[in-house]
Amino acid sequence: MTVVYALSAYLPPSLRGWIDAKITGFKEFLVQNGIVAAKSADGSQPESPAVTQARNDVNTAKSSLTGLERSLQDSENDLKNDYGPEGIFRALKGITAARDSGEYSYEVTFMERTNQKSKKNNQVTNMGNFVHFETVVTDEDTPADGKGLGSGERLAMKFENGQHCWNGPNRATLVVMACSEHEEVWKITEEEKCIYRMEVGTAAVCGVDIGKIMAEQNVKDEL
């Protein structure tokens, strides 16, 4: 533009006027169509609308990519969680059963965590977070009301890495399950300092094929 302006200085005034008008018109056309930016009052050259638009498009695309990455991560985490075969335990996830014992109330939230709640001050201590299934062989007489583990191979949920125990390990719980009509905690023991065992009844294990569940978990672990 500057070169054209300089050249027009050598032209006869009538022609110069005509060229100046054409150049001004062309510049206006470029501004109106967003190809170049209008000069601001202080004479600086701001960004053109086309560049602003392109930048906005990039930012929008970036934030939707971030959203997609987050939901992909959520799905991957969900897949990694162990629900056992055919989603049998998916229905149990998040259900809580509790029982008082001594100065505490103990609760298991299946597939999530175990808690020890003080009856005095309601303080909650995490006794472990769900890691995986294990099997336990039990050998006891089933009580008359049927509320007990009985004898045989039982499925168990292992919860680890709970709140650290003073002068001891991080709290951990083994929740051993047997068939029962409702979810209920039958017995709680502290086997060693801060290592707990809960015996619970749940309809989720009635008639399940333990061998199949463990085989599927092993396949998942190897993936």
Ligand code: MAN
């Ligand atoms: C608390 C409870 C007990 C545990 C002690 C260990 O009192 O969690 O179960 O044995 O801490 O200091």
